[in-house]
Amino acid sequence: MSGKAYRPPEQGKAGQIFDSIFLLVLVYAVLFTPLVLGLTGGGTVTKTVENPTWETLGQNPTMAAQWEKLGFTPDSAAEMITTRFDYTIDPVALLITAIVILGYFIFMIRFSEKEYREVINERFGEKK
Amino acid sequence: MSSTDTAGQDRQRISLLRVLGPAHVWALGVGIVLVGEFMGWNFTVGKGGAMGSLIACWVIGLLYTCVAMIDSEVTSTVAAAGGQYAQAKHIMGPLMAFNVGLYLVMAYTMLEAADALVVGDLLSSVAGEMGHNALDPRPFVVLTIAALAWLNYRGVLMTLTVNFVITAAAFISIVVLFIGVQPWNPGHMLQHRELLTDLPYGWIGVIAAFQFGIWYYLGIEGTCQAAEEVRSPARSLPYGTMSGIITLLIAATMTWYVATGLLPWEYLGQAATPLYDAARVTGSTALQVFLFIGTTFAAIASANGCINDASRAWFSMGRDRYMPLWFGAVHPRYRTPYRSILFLIPIAVSFSFTGLLDQVITFSILSGLLGYTFMPINMWMFRRKWPLGTIRRGYVHPFHPLPAIVLLALCITTYFATFLGYGTQLLAMMCFYIIASLWFTFHRYKYVRRGDQFTMPWARPRGY
Numbered sequence: 001m002s003g004k005a006y007r008p009p010e011q012g013k014a015g016q017i018f019d020s021i022f023l024l025v026l027v028y029a030v031l032f033t034p035l036v037l038g039l040t041g042g043g044t045v046t047k048t049v050e051n052p053t054w055e056t057l058g059q060n061p062t063m064a065a066q067w068e069k070l071g072f073t074p075d076s077a078a079e080m081i082t083t084r085f086d087y088t089i090d091p092v093a094l095l096i097t098a099i100v101i102l103g104y105f106i107f108m109i110r111f112s113e114k115e116y117r118e119v120i121n122e123r124f125g126e127k128k
Numbered sequence: 129m130s131s132t133d134t135a136g137q138d139r140q141r142i143s144l145l146r147v148l149g150p151a152h153v154w155a156l157g158v159g160i161v162l163v164g165e166f167m168g169w170n171f172t173v174g175k176g177g178a179m180g181s182l183i184a185c186w187v188i189g190l191l192y193t194c195v196a197m198i199d200s201e202v203t204s205t206v207a208a209a210g211g212q213y214a215q216a217k218h219i220m221g222p223l224m225a226f227n228v229g230l231y232l233v234m235a236y237t238m239l240e241a242a243d244a245l246v247v248g249d250l251l252s253s254v255a256g257e258m259g260h261n262a263l264d265p266r267p268f269v270v271l272t273i274a275a276l277a278w279l280n281y282r283g284v285l286m287t288l289t290v291n292f293v294i295t296a297a298a299f300i301s302i303v304v305l306f307i308g309v310q311p312w313n314p315g316h317m318l319q320h321r322e323l324l325t326d327l328p329y330g331w332i333g334v335i336a337a338f339q340f341g342i343w344y345y346l347g348i349e350g351t352c353q354a355a356e357e358v359r360s361p362a363r364s365l366p367y368g369t370m371s372g373i374i375t376l377l378i379a380a381t382m383t384w385y386v387a388t389g390l391l392p393w394e395y396l397g398q399a400a401t402p403l404y405d406a407a408r409v410t411g412s413t414a415l416q417v418f419l420f421i422g423t424t425f426a427a428i429a430s431a432n433g434c435i436n437d438a439s440r441a442w443f444s445m446g447r448d449r450y451m452p453l454w455f456g457a458v459h460p461r462y463r464t465p466y467r468s469i470l471f472l473i474p475i476a477v478s479f480s481f482t483g484l485l486d487q488v489i490t491f492s493i494l495s496g497l498l499g500y501t502f503m504p505i506n507m508w509m510f511r512r513k514w515p516l517g518t519i520r521r522g523y524v525h526p527f528h529p530l531p532a533i534v535l536l537a538l539c540i541t542t543y544f545a546t547f548l549g550y551g552t553q554l555l556a557m558m559c560f561y562i563i564a565s566l567w568f569t570f571h572r573y574k575y576v577r578r579g580d581q582f583t584m585p586w587a588r589p590r591g592y
Binding site: 005006008009011015016017019020022023024026027028030031032034035036039040041043044059060061062063066067069070072077080081083084085086087089093094096097100101104105107108109111112113114115116117118119120121122123124127 | 174175220221222223224225227319322323328329332333336390391392394395398405408409411449451452453454455471474475478479482484486487488491501505543544547548549550551552553554555556557558559560561562563564565567569571572573574575576577578579581582588589592
């Protein structure tokens with residue numbers, strides 16, 4: 001290793017505890033909370049079928065037989081069968097998502113590059 | 129903080145034990161991924177139908193082929209512990225490495241949560257069939273994670289030896305089910321002609337299915353995490369990983385064939401334990417018992433491997449000061465990263481308690497996907513900074529940059545697939561990584577020793 005090495009500060013116990021708690025809070029606030037509040041998950045729609053039968057639910061006799069082996073009746077299976085994903089695309093939401101992902105990678109590559117130059121300069125010495 | 133067990137403060141640092149062979153590497157890789165055949169893969173059926181699921185399995189298989197090609201070149205050259213995390217440190221820089229480490233931790237911790245959730249759900253479901261309705265699955269979730277964390281705490285050799293036995297038993301249960309449904313006699317038990325339908329959502333459903341298509345293979349690259357504890361990494365890692373991929377391809381093919389021939393796609397697309405349910409409809413008690421054991425073992429093996437891998441990645445980041453140094457400690461007696469193991473337990477338990485299997489899985493998939501997006505960028509930079517011939521490479525993958533372009537295109541398509549149906553969750557995951565990156569850049573990075581991040585005996589990278 002060449003050049004003047006960067007000497008990082010030592011982090012005390014309190015700082016380490018604070019950082020650990022921060023990471024836990026981040027996981028629970030950003031990932032866990034939306035999950036338990038029902039803000040995430042499959043974007044689905046469910047069609048209601050009055051007095052469902054296997055036929056009105058679009059199930060042939062083989063399918064109906066398998067449902068029954070699993071312990072279902074047309075009534076109890078109706079919601080599973082009629083729940084479908086809604087793949088309607090909201091262009092604004094798609095654009096925002098694309099910008100967020102792209103922005104994240106651009107930010108990460110640029111700052112990594114800056115930090116990487118510091119690593120290389122300390123490892124190999126400043127370039128003449 | 130003790131001075132004897134804290135990394136960085138003691139020059140004679142206690143290291144992890146080198147005790148593992150190829151069978152343990154196989155058990156680690158397959159143990160983590162095989163559970164994907166028992167649960168989770170079937171959500172591809174929900175998003176795109178049974179045929180859509182098969183197409184997703186093939187296309188995502190191409191994604192993993194590109195991952196394997198790129199990873200083989202970089203891993204065989206970056207001979208440092210830590211897998212993709214070490215690659216990012218040497219090729220792209222600390223912030224990228226921090227993110228890659230975090231991808232690994234989150235992918236494995238969420239998978240562990242999903243595994244424990246399945247164990248709880250399965251026991252609750254079996255209890256219901258035996259007349260004990262409304263059995264609370266949560267105590268089983270806690271018991272599973274606590275027992276496996278204890279096993280991991282006590283030592284890696286015992287942990288992965290247990291994994292080898294239970295993973296082999298789980299794989300055998302898939303083979304037994306496949307033989308039990310008599311695939312040579314179509315129409316007797318397997319009813320593909322009557323149960324397979326057209327694409328229920330058309331081709332957009334097929335693309336949407338790519339999201340859970342990742343689940344067929346997610347985690348196999350985790351074998352690299354054992355590099356520091358393998359007796360002969362150059363021999364054990366390729367043997368263990370290649371035999372693992374072959375095992376998974378065989379298991380995935382049998383799983384899709386059996387499940388789609390026994391269950392209506394609407395049920396299959398939402399089932400928590402599809403292979404166990406497939407065994408139920410055969411009417412054979414023996415098959416049902418086999419698949420109960422197989423599903424339980426697969427989920428336990430996967431959770432076990434996930435605790436192992438997530439804690440190693442967290443430990444590595446602690447040792448490099450990307451995380452508080454306290455996590456870089458090795459247990460003085462058991463030689464395991466015990467603090468990292470304990471720290472991640474509450475996160476896994478909490479997410480298991482939600483009972484939202486598809487969403488917990490989605491968090492795991494997204495972290496894996498971000499890691500795969502890093503790979504083509506990393507590959508381009510690797511070839512630009514050290515062109516062929518400037519450093520010794522263990523392996524040079526052919527057709528560069530084609531695999532990198534295909535991998536990036538498939539990753540972008542899979543982000544779009546996740547947006548279809550799980551868009552809010554995709555944004556939540558991105559917010560998590562953006563905030564974590566800001567925290568690292570503007571706070572944590574000041575504790576990192578710059579020169580220590582580059583340990584390979586290579587020439588100075590071109591352009592620096």
